[in-house]
Amino acid sequence: MLAYAIRRIVTGAIMLVVMSFVTFALFFASPIDPADFSCGKNCSEAQKKETAAALGYDDNFLDQWRDFAVGVVAGRDFPDDPELRKTAPETIAHCPAPCLGYSTERSSTVTGLIKETFPVSLSLAVAAFVLWMLGGILFGVLAALKRGTFIDRGVVGLSLVAYAFPTFFVGLLLYKFVAIQWELVPLPRYTPIAEGGVGGWLASLILPALTLAAFFMAAYVRMTRSYVIESFNEDYVRTARAKGLPERTVTFKHALRAALTPIVTMAGLDLAGLLGGAIITESVFNYPGLGKLAVLANSDFDLPTLVGLVLLLATFVIVANIIVDLLYAVIDPRVRLG
C-alpha cells in the first residue's frame, strides 16, 4: 500500500513536469509576443527588445522553461537583472517559491493572484460539492427505490431538465428571481469569513453553489439511480434480504455501499476540476475566483497567469486521481495495492 502510494506520487510528479512542459510549449507556439504586452502601447522596437531581454523572453524555449521550473522550486526575481538590482532594487519584483511566473499585466506574481482568488473558488467548489453529493445520492436512491413510479419519473425528468439547461441560464434565472424579484437571499457578493462570519460567507455562497450544483446533481442523480438499481439486482442484496434485514439496512448498508465506489471516483475528479475555478458560474455572479481570473487573463493575453492556472488545475486533477485510487483500496477490499 505504502509502496503503491509512493509510486503513484512519483509518477504524478513526473506527469506534472511533462504537463508544465507542454503548457509552456503551447503558449510559446501562440502568435502573441508576450514582450508586446509587457512593454505596453507606443513601444519602440528597441524598447521592446530591451523588455524581452529583461524578462528573458528572448531566451530559447528550454532556457525559459528551466528558469520557470527553477522559479517554482526556489523563487526568482522579475526582471532577473544583477545590474538593476544594484541601481534600482525597487523596480524588481521578487517572486518567492513556488513561483508560477509574474504577470506584468496585473503587476503581481501569479502565485499571489492565485492566493487571492483561490479561497473563492474553493468555497464555491466545496459548497457545491456538498449540495450535489447530498442531493444527487439522496434523490438517486429515492428514484431507484421507487423505480417505475411517478416519483422516479419526476426525479429523472427534473434532472434531465437541470442537466440540459446551460449553467449561465440557470444562474441568471436564480439571480433574477430568487435574489432580485423575491429577495429570498441577499444579492450574491462573495463575502470571506473574516468579513461576514461563517453565516455571511455561507449566505453569499447559496446562489452560485446552487447554480453549480444543479448541473452536477442532475448527473449524479442519474448515475446513483442506475448504480443502485444495478446493485439491487446483485445476489448479495438477495442474501441480505434472505437474512431478514430491514429494507433500510438492505438499501443503505448493502446496495448503496457497492454503488458508491464508482460515484466516489467520479466525485473526486469532478471536485478537482472545480477547484481550478468554475468559469461560467463565477462570471455570472461576478465572483473573484480562479475561473474569473482565467477569463480575464484570457482576454488580456496574460500568458504567465494562464500558464500558472493551467498548471494549477493539472495539479489538482493529478492529485485527485491519486487520492481516488488510494481511496479505492479503502472502499473495496478486493483491490489489493502493492
Place this chain on the structure above:
Amino acid sequence: MSSTFASAAGQDQRSTGPLLSVRELEVHFPTQDGLVRAVNGLTFDLEAGKTLGIVGESGSGKSVSSMAIMGLHHGTNARMSGEILLSGTDLLALGRDEMRKRRGREVAMIFQDPLSAMHPYYTVGNQIAEAYRVHHDVSRKIAKRRAVEMLDRVGIPNPDRRVDDYPHQFSGGMRQRAMIAMGLINDPGLLIADEPTTALDVTVQAQILDLLQDLQREFNSAIIIITHDLGVVAEMADDVLVMYAGRAVEYGPCREILTHPEMPYTWGLLSSVPDLSGDTEARLVPIPGNPPSLLNPPSGCPFHPRCAHRDKVPGDLCRTELPLLVPGQRGPGHTKRCHLPNPDTIYQAEVLPEIAPDLAEDRAEEL
C-alpha cells in the same frame, strides 16, 4: 399426503403434522407481454429433519417457489395465492414485517454462487454476525463469537482468524461453508439450498453435501434442496418433487422416483445423466426441444410437445387435457401427472434398456 408418504417410506410420523406444508401455491407475474405463470397448484409437505429435493430445468419454477417460501416476492409485482404453512402459520398471510422477522430465523436460504451471494465489501464474520444480530438482541462481540463458532462448526480452519477475512480471500468451497454457517446461525427449522453445489468443483461438492447432512442431523432442520443434478438428489433427498413448466409433475419418495419413474419428463432427466461407472454402451439421451414458455404454455400436458410417448395415449388426450397429479401404478405414495396408463411398464421395457442396459438386464433377471 404426508402420512401416506411417511408410511410408504416406512418413516415415523409426528403427531403435530409436517413442518412445512405448501398448498395449491400459485405465483404469477404480470408483465407487459402477459401473465407469466411461474408456479401453478404446487402442493407438498416436508417433515422436520427431512430433505425434499426439487428437480427441474431452468424456468420450471423451482427457484420461484422457494423464493415464495422465503417471502422474497414481497415488494415485487408477483401475484401469489394458496397457502404456505410453516409450523402452522400461513406465511402468505403475514405482513411484510412479520415475514421479515421469520426470514433467516425460521427459514433460511443458501444460494448457488457463494461468491456473488456474499457482499464483497464486508468481512465474512461481519456478514454472518449480521444474520445473527438482526434476530437476536446481542452485542457485536457476542455475535462475532457466535460467528466464529459457526465457522468452526462448518469446518473452516482457524475460524478466529478467518472470521476477519473478506469473501474473496476464501476458496469456493469455504465460501459455501460460510454461507451455510450464515444460514444455520439462527437454527432455522427449514433450510432452502438453491443449487448449493452447482458453482463448486466436483471434488468439493461431495464435502458440502456431507456437511449439509451432518448439520441436518445436528440441528434437525428440514432441507429443501433445489437442483437439476439427480446425483445430488440421490445422495440427499428423502422425497423428490419433479417440476415442469411451473407444476409438480412427479412426487414421491426418492428411491421410488429414481428407480420407478412414471413421468416421461423424469425419464428424460434420468436419461441425460452420465454414469461414470456404468456401461459405456449406454446412451446419453437429451430431452428434445426447449422448456416451454410460461407466458403461453402448451395446451393439455405442458410436456406433450417434447414427449416421445404421447402417441401411446389414446385420443389426443395429451394435447387437450392437463393430467392430474394422481397415484400411478406403484401405489398411493407416488403421484405423477401423466395420461399414460402403464408408465412403469413402459419405463422398464423401453427406456431403461436404452439408458442403462446392464441395470435393465439385472431387473429382468429379478423379475
